[in-house]
Amino acid sequence: MKVHLIRAADFSAHTYQAVLQIVNSFPGPVNYVPSETEVEINEAVEKDIANRESFEMGLQPPPLTSIKMEHSLENRSFSHRSPVEFPVTVQLATWDSLFDVCRSYRSMKRLPKDDVIILLTDTANEANWFVGMDQTMTHAFIHTADWHHYFEGLNERFPIAYEIAATVLRMSSLDSPATIQRLYHTEPRGCISDLCLHKKQIVLKMRTADICTDCMNFIASQDCDMRLVTQVVETFEGIRKNFLATERTSFLKQPSKLLVKGYMHQLIFPDYGNLPLQLNPKQRAIYCFFLNHPEGVRLVDLVDHRQEISELYHRFSNQSTLDRIEESLDLLLDPLEGNLNETLSRIKRIVEKTVGKRAAPVYQITGNRGEPYRIPLDSNLVLFETEIHN
Numbered sequence: 001m002k003v004h005l006i007r008a009a010d011f012s013a014h015t016y017q018a019v020l021q022i023v024n025s026f027p028g029p030v031n032y033v034p035s036e037t038e039v040e041i042n043e044a045v046e047k048d049i050a051n052r053e054s055f056e057m058g059l060q061p062p063p064l065t066s067i068k069m070e071h072s073l074e075n076r077s078f079s080h081r082s083p084v085e086f087p088v089t090v091q092l093a094t095w096d097s098l099f100d101v102c103r104s105y106r107s108m109k110r111l112p113k114d115d116v117i118i119l120l121t122d123t124a125n126e127a128n129w130f131v132g133m134d135q136t137m138t139h140a141f142i143h144t145a146d147w148h149h150y151f152e153g154l155n156e157r158f159p160i161a162y163e164i165a166a167t168v169l170r171m172s173s174l175d176s177p178a179t180i181q182r183l184y185h186t187e188p189r190g191c192i193s194d195l196c197l198h199k200k201q202i203v204l205k206m207r208t209a210d211i212c213t214d215c216m217n218f219i220a221s222q223d224c225d226m227r228l229v230t231q232v233v234e235t236f237e238g239i240r241k242n243f244l245a246t247e248r249t250s251f252l253k254q255p256s257k258l259l260v261k262g263y264m265h266q267l268i269f270p271d272y273g274n275l276p277l278q279l280n281p282k283q284r285a286i287y288c289f290f291l292n293h294p295e296g297v298r299l300v301d302l303v304d305h306r307q308e309i310s311e312l313y314h315r316f317s318n319q320s321t322l323d324r325i326e327e328s329l330d331l332l333l334d335p336l337e338g339n340l341n342e343t344l345s346r347i348k349r350i351v352e353k354t355v356g357k358r359a360a361p362v363y364q365i366t367g368n369r370g371e372p373y374r375i376p377l378d379s380n381l382v383l384f385e386t387e388i389h390n
Contacts, residue, residue, distance in 0.1 A: 001116065001228065003168055006035040006105050008121035010091075011144045013038075014278070014353055015157055016120060021276065022161040026238060028231025030168055039105060041123045043097040050087050055149070058128045058197040090124045095132050095141075098125060102139035113138070116171055118164060120144050130202065131163050133180070137171045150202055155275075155356050158239050159206060165235040166192050173224035183215055191215055192236075209240035245271055255362050256355070258377060260291065261385045264316060269355060270383075277354050277363075281316035282332060283347050286340075287375075288312050290365050294379045296372025299340060303333050344373075 005023075007016045016034075023032050049055050102117040111117070116138050122145035125132060133140040142163045147156040169192065174180050184195040190208030193215050194201060211219070211233070219229065256271030265288050267277035279287055289309050290297070297305065310329055317325050331339045344365055352360040367373030 001030050001168075001172060001225075002033055002112075003030055003116045003118060003164075004033045004035065004105070004109075004111065005164065006102070006117060006119050007038050008041050008101075008119060008123065009038045010041065010122040011120050012353070014350065015144070015160070017278070018155075018157040018354070019120070019160050019164070022157060022239070023164055023235060026231055026235045028234075029225055029227050030172075030231055032164075035105070039101050039119070041091070041093055041098070041101065041121055044091040044093040044123045046089050047092045047124075048087050048089050055088070056199050058199060091122075092126060093121075093123045094126050095134075098123075098132070098141040099134045099139045102134075102141070106139075116140070116168065118142060118167060120160065128199075130196070130199070131167055133167065133171060133177055135177060137174070137176065140167050140171065142167065146199070150200055151206070155272075155354065158242055159202070162206060162209065162236065162239045165232045165239075169219070169229065169232045172228055173219045173222050175222075183218060185212075206243050207240070209236035209243070211236075242272060242275075255359060255377060255381060257381045257383055258291075258363065259383045259385065260288065265312075272355060275354060277351065279347065279350060281313060281318065282328065283343060283350070284316050285309055285312035286332075286343060287347060287365065290373065290375050291382060294374060294382075296367065296374030298370065298372050299367075300335065300370075302340070306333060309333075 005016075005020065007013065020032060020034055098119055098121065102119050105111075105119075106115070106117055117140070119139075119141040121141060121143065124143060124145070125141065129143070130146070131140060131142050142160060144156070144160055147159045151159060170180055174183075180193075183193045185191055185193050186195050186197075188194045188196065188201045188204050189212050190204045190210050191212040192205070192210070193212070194205050196202045196205065220226075256269040256275075258277075259268040259270050260266075261268055265284065267279065267284070267287070269275040269277065277287075286309065289302075289305065289312060292308075302309065306329070309332075310326070313329055314322070314325055317328075331337055332343060333340065348360075348364045351363045354360075355363060362377045363375065365373055365375055
């Protein structure tokens with residue numbers, strides 16, 4: 001079964017790649033295919049949301065097809081990545097316009113009619129649902145921008161990956177949106193079929209990441225591929241473990257260890273479900289340099305450590321010539337260019353996107369002007385599978 005995950009231009013490419021990494025970590029008959037190009041959501045309109053209650057409530061009853069845009073927004077809600085201050089303005093699209101993006105992508109790529117297409121977009125939808133599917137059960141969208149409001153401290157890639165796996169299971173084992181609606185639980189059970197019209201109820205679903213006995217029996221009666229069910233359940237379980245680990249870490253105020261793995265120094269957070277920190281070669285060279293100097297180094301003194309940084313950069317870089325690497329290093333260490341500050345700022349943003357705002361500070365390269373910069377993580381939590389210079 002091929003599932004094409006298409007990224008809207010408004011959805012972070014970094015988070016998209018991280019979501020792909022999660023769903024592809026669990027092998028099985030589902031083949032997740034990344035989109036080669038981003039797509040645009042051209043028919044969205046701006047809507048104002050007045051208060052928290054409207055923000056956190058979905059529209060009832062659930063729609064089967066597009067809902068008229070003239071409907072009152074009184075009982076709808078939408079999301080925003082940052083802490084929400086009301087009123088808030090969001091971008092809103094109809095279900096049909098989102099499904100049209102999927103259909104256009106299918107036509108452009110000449111995809112088989114049985115391939116599944118899932119659109120990942122920050123644009124909110126008219127019913128304020130996390131997920132919607134069309135009548136053919138081959139096109140779906142997932143709203144990617146609402147998660148920070150409901151999961152403090154949990155990286156959004158995990159609930160998005162959960163919704164992808166859950167959507168694949170529904171679309172492969174059930175015959176229509178109407179069948180899905182018949183399985184909905186209005187009272188939450190911690191099951192894939194919890195309706196979650198009050199959107200904060202999604203927290204229970206993520207914490208349990210389960211399929212109740214009633215729903216499992218119904219799915220089994222549909223003669224679906226149990227290998228696919230197993231793949232989805234294993235995906236759920238991996239996400240659930242990360243969710244619980246994040247909750248416990250927040251509770252105990254204990255950051256994850258940081259593993260520096262292998263010759264290429266892959267950076268991994270083992271206590272966050274082996275979450276990778278994805279830095280480009282230049283960023284990784286600077287980051288590993290500071291890991292190797294827990295005492296800290298002033299930025300103006302980095303030029304004195306050029307040889308060490310160069311060795312790391314050469315090891316990690318895929319640039320074709322040594323001259324190009326050295327030119328890039330010259331630019332990085334030239335105090336008049338500002339390239340170093342830009343690189344440090346990008347590393348800071350990537351760390352925050354990876355582990356979340358709450359956990360990020362101990363993993364970021366920080367310091368005051370004229371003073372040593374360092375990564376404040378306790379050196380006992382940095383695990384070197386190999387020495388940095390090996």
